[in-house]
Every structure is written in structure tokens, then in C-alpha cells.
Amino acid sequence: MTHVRLSHVSKTFTRGRDGGRVVALDDVSLDVAEGEVFGIIGHSGAGKSTLIRLINGLESPTSGQVFVGDHEIGALPERDRRGLRRDIGMIFQQFNLFRSRTVAGNVAYPLKVAGIGRAERDRRVARLLDFVGLLDRAHDHPEQLSGGQKQRVGIARALATEPSLLLADEATSALDPKTTAEVLALLGRVNRELGVTIVLITHELDVIRAVADRVAVMDGGRIAESGTLYDVFAHPKSAATADFVRGALRDRPSPETLARLRHTHGGRIVTVAIRDRTGFQTALARTFLEHQVAAGIIYGGISELQERAVGSLTFELTGPDEGIDAALAALRADGVDLTEENG
Numbered sequence: 001m002t003h004v005r006l007s008h009v010s011k012t013f014t015r016g017r018d019g020g021r022v023v024a025l026d027d028v029s030l031d032v033a034e035g036e037v038f039g040i041i042g043h044s045g046a047g048k049s050t051l052i053r054l055i056n057g058l059e060s061p062t063s064g065q066v067f068v069g070d071h072e073i074g075a076l077p078e079r080d081r082r083g084l085r086r087d088i089g090m091i092f093q094q095f096n097l098f099r100s101r102t103v104a105g106n107v108a109y110p111l112k113v114a115g116i117g118r119a120e121r122d123r124r125v126a127r128l129l130d131f132v133g134l135l136d137r138a139h140d141h142p143e144q145l146s147g148g149q150k151q152r153v154g155i156a157r158a159l160a161t162e163p164s165l166l167l168a169d170e171a172t173s174a175l176d177p178k179t180t181a182e183v184l185a186l187l188g189r190v191n192r193e194l195g196v197t198i199v200l201i202t203h204e205l206d207v208i209r210a211v212a213d214r215v216a217v218m219d220g221g222r223i224a225e226s227g228t229l230y231d232v233f234a235h236p237k238s239a240a241t242a243d244f245v246r247g248a249l250r251d252r253p254s255p256e257t258l259a260r261l262r263h264t265h266g267g268r269i270v271t272v273a274i275r276d277r278t279g280f281q282t283a284l285a286r287t288f289l290e291h292q293v294a295a296g297i298i299y300g301g302i303s304e305l306q307e308r309a310v311g312s313l314t315f316e317l318t319g320p321d322e323g324i325d326a327a328l329a330a331l332r333a334d335g336v337d338l339t340e341e342n343g
């Protein structure tokens, strides 16, 4: 079942002073299935926040349609949007907690707004704080908490009205790597144990790869590509995706590094994309050997996406030129993705 659907959505803003037009989203279509974690990755200005604001009905599309469940949220009057929004939780980069309220008071707030009585409110707050591991901090104020703890309160508050959809807007961008991992693990539990669909936007591939099932890469208001985590990031088709992969995996040498490698290594330099295929590396080594080519690894990195290997290795190849040519031709014929780096 589809939980969120965007169909040919465009959003144009008019800039204040000069009245110029900014195309924030340009013909965006995507489907988020019920119960999945869907990641949206893009650089600053790619249109991610605009997309989130369309999903929770804070903005309406200039053209196209946004559905949440069976409802076209952009077409609903504000009163009905508010009702629908109760089924959508939000968490933010800066946590957006009330400083004057206690931890318990923050989590209770949306329940109060929804008109839920004291006894039920207290029960739910205790259950939620227990779920996020902060029951013992119920009476503290946000400033007494670490960033990670604040975000856990944010998550408890977002879940208070028992939404089926959670929107996470750069929810870990203000946190250090260890705390980020803890918050992402909690989001994983929210998804698995409570069955909540999560749409997570970020500019970091490491965030997406930790939790998302499927992803969309956004670039300049458009979806550059989308699919499963592995398909999109193991074999990038767009420049934007390749850029994120290079940044996160650091498996390919930068132009500066390549220049240095060329200077220090006299042989031919070739980068080979690693495939998640049994015996891939052995086959590679055997091909070089068969053609009397010595292959030394001079750069590279192998990592995992959805428990499958991704990355690349850069070799210095030495031996007879015809042997190297024949080995590379054999590998190419076998579907190996390789790049000669000698320039």
C-alpha cells in the first residue's frame, strides 16, 4: 500500500523584492510505501524541506498532486489538513522543544492540544518516555539534556498522537556521529516495532545508509534517481549520486590524489568498481595473473550497503603493455566497470 504519493509536483516561489521566480520542485513524482523508511538526500537548496512541507500540508503545490493515504492533502481545506496532520509526526534538526516545559510536558503537549484527558495523557507520556529511554528524565527541562536526548524527546513528542507517518527533517544534522547512530537506531525501532512509515531527509549518505530501505536523490528541485539503497548507490547513474557516494565512501581518488599517485607510481593506473559477486576479487586477480600483469593496490575502499559490498580499488598495473591491454579487455568483456586513470 502506498502511504505518500507525489505525482508530477512542482512548486514555484516568488522572491520578495525583485518578484523573480524560484523553482523549488520541478515535476517530482515518488511513492512511499506503508511501513518503509524512505530517505531523500540532496544538497542544500535541492528542495527537500519544500517537499516535506508539501507532505504535511504546510504548503500547496503549484501544480501536481500530493496524497497522504487516500487524501489529497494539498486540495483539503485548512481545517481538514489539521486533522490529517495529527496522523503525521515531525522531528527537526534543532529539536524545537519548549524550553519552559519539562520533558514530560513537551511530550504531553500535542495530547493536550488533541483534548486527551489527564490520566490517559500521563499514561501515554510514561510509555513514550520509556520507549525512548528517558523515563528518568521526565521532570528535567530540555536545557539539562544532551543533543541526542533532546532529539529523543522530539521523537517521543512526535509519536504522542500515534501517527502512522513520521517526517524527519535533518533530524541528526546537529548531532555528533555516535549520537547520530543512537538516534538512527531509535528511528529504526520506531519503524519496526511501531510500524510507523518514515520519510527522512538529509544531506548525508551515512544517515540514509543506516536506516533507509529506498531512497530518492534530489538535485536542483528534481529527482535525479530513486530506487533501493543498493541499486542507487552501488551504481550511480547521475552526477549528483556519484558525488554523494564519493563523499561518503571516499573510495575513489580525487584529481589531486590521482596526480600524486601518477607521480609516485610508474605503471598504468586503473580503478575497478567492486561488484557484490562471489569470487569477484579472485577472478580479478586470476585475470591479471593469466596475462602476466602485476597488480598492486594503491588506493581504494570497500564498504557495505544493505549488507552488500560496494566500493572500488585503484591498481598500479605493471608488465607487458599487450598483457595489460588484454587483461583490461577481458575484464571489460566480463562486465567489469573500470577506468584508466593515466589521463
Ligand SMILES: Nc1ncnc2c1ncn2[C@@H]1O[C@H](COP(=O)(O)OP(=O)(O)OP(=O)(O)O)[C@@H](O)[C@H]1O
Pocket: 013, 014, 015, 022, 023, 024, 042, 043, 044, 045, 046, 047, 048, 049, 050, 051
Ligand atoms: N518560502 C520561500 N520563498 C522563496 N523561496 C523559497 C521558499 N522556500 C524555499 N525557497 C527556495 O526553494 C529552493 C529549495 O529550498 P528548500 O529549503 O526546499 O531546499 P533544501 O533542500 O531543504 O535545502 P536546505 O537543506 O538548505 O534547507 C531554494 O532555492 C530556496 O531558496
